Amino acid sequence: xxxxxxGRSRELEIEITEYLDLVNRGALTFxxxxxxxxxxxxxxxxxxxxxxxxxxxxxxxxxxxIKYKLYKYMLIPESRADVLNIIEEIDTITDLAKEVIYxxxxxxxxxxxxxxxxxxxxxxxxxxxxxxxxxxxxxFFEEISQVxxxxxxxxxxxxxxxKNEERLKRKIFSDQCKEIDIAYKLQLRYFIEEIAxxxxxxxxxSEDVSVAAVKRRI
Amino acid sequence: MIEVIIYxxxxxxxxxxxxxxxxxxxxxxxxxxxxxxxxxxALIMTVFVILGSVVxxxxxxxxxGALGQVGTLPAAFVVAFAAAVAVSWMxxxxxxxxTSHSIVGGIIGWNLYSGFATDLSVLREIVGAWIFSxxxxxxxxxxxxxxxxxxxxxxxxxxxxxxxxxxxxxxxVGAFGAYSLGANNIANVMGVFTGIMNIPDYNLGIFTxxxxxxxxxxxxxxxxxxxxxxxxxxMLTVGSNIMDISPVGAFIVVLASxxxxxxxxxxxxxxxxxxxxxxxxxxxxxxxxxxxxxxxxGLGLAKGGRNINFKLLGKIGAGWVLTPITAAVISFxxxxxxxxxxxRSVV
Numbered sequence: 142x143x144x145x146x147x148g149r150s151r152e153l154e155i156e157i158t159e160y161l162d163l164v165n166r167g168a169l170t171f172x173x174x175x176x177x178x179x180x181x182x183x184x185x186x187x188x189x190x191x192x193x194x195x196x197x198x199x200x201x202x203x204x205x206x207i208k209y210k211l212y213k214y215m216l217i218p219e220s221r222a223d224v225l226n227i228i229e230e231i232d233t234i235t236d237l238a239k240e241v242i243y244x245x246x247x248x249x250x251x252x253x254x255x256x257x258x259x260x261x262x263x264x265x266x267x268x269x270x271x272x273x274x275x276x277x278x279x280x281f282f283e284e285i286s287q288v289x290x291x292x293x294x295x296x297x298x299x300x301x302x303x304k305n306e307e308r309l310k311r312k313i314f315s316d317q318c319k320e321i322d323i324a325y326k327l328q329l330r331y332f333i334e335e336i337a338x339x340x341x342x343x344x345x346x347s348e349d350v351s352v353a354a355v356k357r358r359i
Numbered sequence: 360m361i362e363v364i365i366y367x368x369x370x371x372x373x374x375x376x377x378x379x380x381x382x383x384x385x386x387x388x389x390x391x392x393x394x395x396x397x398x399x400x401a402l403i404m405t406v407f408v409i410l411g412s413v414v415x416x417x418x419x420x421x422x423x424g425a426l427g428q429v430g431t432l433p434a435a436f437v438v439a440f441a442a443a444v445a446v447s448w449m450x451x452x453x454x455x456x457x458t459s460h461s462i463v464g465g466i467i468g469w470n471l472y473s474g475f476a477t478d479l480s481v482l483r484e485i486v487g488a489w490i491f492s493x494x495x496x497x498x499x500x501x502x503x504x505x506x507x508x509x510x511x512x513x514x515x516x517x518x519x520x521x522x523x524x525x526x527x528x529x530x531x532v533g534a535f536g537a538y539s540l541g542a543n544n545i546a547n548v549m550g551v552f553t554g555i556m557n558i559p560d561y562n563l564g565i566f567t568x569x570x571x572x573x574x575x576x577x578x579x580x581x582x583x584x585x586x587x588x589x590x591x592x593x594m595l596t597v598g599s600n601i602m603d604i605s606p607v608g609a610f611i612v613v614l615a616s617x618x619x620x621x622x623x624x625x626x627x628x629x630x631x632x633x634x635x636x637x638x639x640x641x642x643x644x645x646x647x648x649x650x651x652x653x654x655x656x657g658l659g660l661a662k663g664g665r666n667i668n669f670k671l672l673g674k675i676g677a678g679w680v681l682t683p684i685t686a687a688v689i690s691f692x693x694x695x696x697x698x699x700x701x702x703r704s705v706v
Contacts (some may be wrong), residue, residue, distance in 0.1 A: 150519035157519075217522045217606050218393040224518075282518045357518070359510055359607045359662070 378585020411541025566583025620684025
C-alpha cells in the first residue's frame with residue numbers, strides 16, 4: 142500500500158491538470174472552427190476538422206485514468222465523489238463541442254451575412270463560459286477562495302449567450318429574414334441552440350463546483 | 360478472588376459503556392464519513408486509550424479520591440454501578456451525559472450515606488471544570504480555525520494533497536484524543552477502586568507498574584472492549600449527523616476537544632505550567648462529549664454563525680445537574696441495600 146504511506150496524489154494532480162487543459166483546448170478549437178465556418182473559410186474549416194475529435198478522444202482517455210486513480214489514492218470519499226461528478230459533467234462539454242462541429246460539417250447550414258456578427262458573438266460568449274468554468278475547476282483544486290469569482294463569470298457569459306441566442310432567433314423569424322425558407326430557419330435555430338448549449342452545460346457544472354467548494358470550507 | 364472480580368465488574372461495565380459511547384467523539388466523523396476504516400480507528404483507540412490510562416490516569420483519579428474515598432470494595436461496586444445506571448438512563452433521555460458527571464454523583468451518594476463530609480472546595484473545582492471545559496474547547500476551536508484558515512489561504516495546498524494530509528491528521532489527532540480520553544476518564548472507571556485495593560507493585564525492570572496502574576490497565580482494556588464491540592454503530596450515527604462539518608473542521612474539533620481533555624488530565628503539563636508561573640487547571644475528569652459540543656459550537660461561532668443552539672446548551676446544563684443528582688440518589692439507595700440486604704459493609 143505505498144500510496145497510503147506516501148500519498149502519491151501528485152500523479153493524479155498532473156492528470157487532472159492535463160485533462161482541464163484539454164477541455165480548455167477543446168473550447169478554443171470549437172471557437173476557432175466556428176469562426177472559420179461563419180466567416181465562410183470552409184476549406185480551412187474542413188482541414189482542421191479532426192482536431193476537435195482528437196482532443197475529445199484524448200480527454201476521454203484522461204477521464205478514464207482519473208476515475209481509476211481517484212479510487213487508487215487516499216482521498217476523502219466525499220471529495221472523491223465530488224471530483225468524479227465534476228470531471229464527468231465537464232466531459233459532456235467537449236463531447237458537445239465535437240458534435241456541433243461535425244454536424245455543421247455534415248449539414249453545412251447557410252449562415253446569412255447579416256447574422257454573422259451575432260453568430261460570432263454567441264460563439265465567443267459560449268466558449269468564454271467554458272473557459273471560466275475550467276478556471277473555476279482549477280481554483281477548486283488549487284485556490285478554493287477564488288472559485289466563486291470564476292463561477293460568477295460563468296453565469297455572466299451564460300447570460301450573455303442566452304441573450305445572443307434569443308436575438309438571433311428573433312431576427313431569423315422576423316421580416317428581416319423573410320426570404321429564407323422555413324426549413325433553413327429551423328436548421329439555423331437548431332445550431333443556435335446547440336452552440337448555446339455549451340454555455341448552459343458550463344453553468345450547470347459551475348453550480349456543482351460551487352457547492353463542492355462550499356463543502357470544502359473549514 | 361471471584362468476589363473481587365464481581366465487585367470490579369461495575370467499573371468494567373462503566374468502562375465498556377465509556378468506550379462504546381465516547382470513541383465516536385474522537386473517530387465519529389472520520390469513520391462515519393468513511394475517511395478512516397473502523398478497524399484502523401478501533402486499533403488506534405485501543406492502543407492509545409490504554410496508554411493514556413496507564414501513563415497519565417493518576418491525576419484525575421486523585422481528585423476523585425479527594426472528593427470522597429469510598430471505604431470498601433462492595434461500596435465501590437455500588438458507586439460505579441449507580442454511575443453506570445445513571446449514564447444509561449440519561450443516554451435514553453438523549454442528554455449528552457458523561458461517566459464523569461455520574462461517578463461524581465455516585466461518590467457524593469456514598470459520602471451522604473456514610474456521613475462523611477463532601478469536600479466542597481474539591482466539588483467546586485470539579486463543577487467549575489465541567490462548566491469551563493466546553494468553553495475552553497470552544498476557545499481552542501476558534502483559535503485553531505483562524506490559524507488553519509490563514510495557513511490554508513497562504514499555503515495554497517492542492518485539494519488532493521490536503522485530503523491526504525487531512526486523513527493522516529485525523530489519524531494522529533485521533534490517537535492524541537484516545538490518549539487524552541484514557542488519561543482523563545479512566546478515573547471514572549477505576550478511580551473508586553484504586554484507593555481501596557492493595558495491589559502490590561509489579562517491577563518490570565525499567566519501570567514499576569504500580570497497583571493503580573494495573574487497575575487502570577484493566578479499565579483501559581474494558582474501554583477498548585467497548586470500542587471494538589459497540590462503538591461502530593455510534594460512530595456511524597455521529598458521522599452522518601455532523602456531515603456538514605468539513606474534513607478540516609472535523610480535524611479542528613477533535614484536536615480542540617482532545618487538548619481540553621489532555622489539559623484536565625496531564626499532571627506533567629500542570630507541573631510544567633506551575634513551573635513557568637502560569638495558571639494551571641485542576642486535574643478533573645470532564646466530559647468528552649461536552650468538549651466536542653463546545654468545539655463544534657466554537658467552530659460555528661468562528662465561521663460567523665449567529666444561531667446558538669440554546670436547546671443544546673440547555674441539555675448540557677441539564678447534564679451537569681441531573682446526572683450527578685440521579686447517580687447520588689441511586690448510589691445512596693443501593694448502598695442501603697448492600698448494607699442491609701446483602702449484609703456487606705459499605706462504610
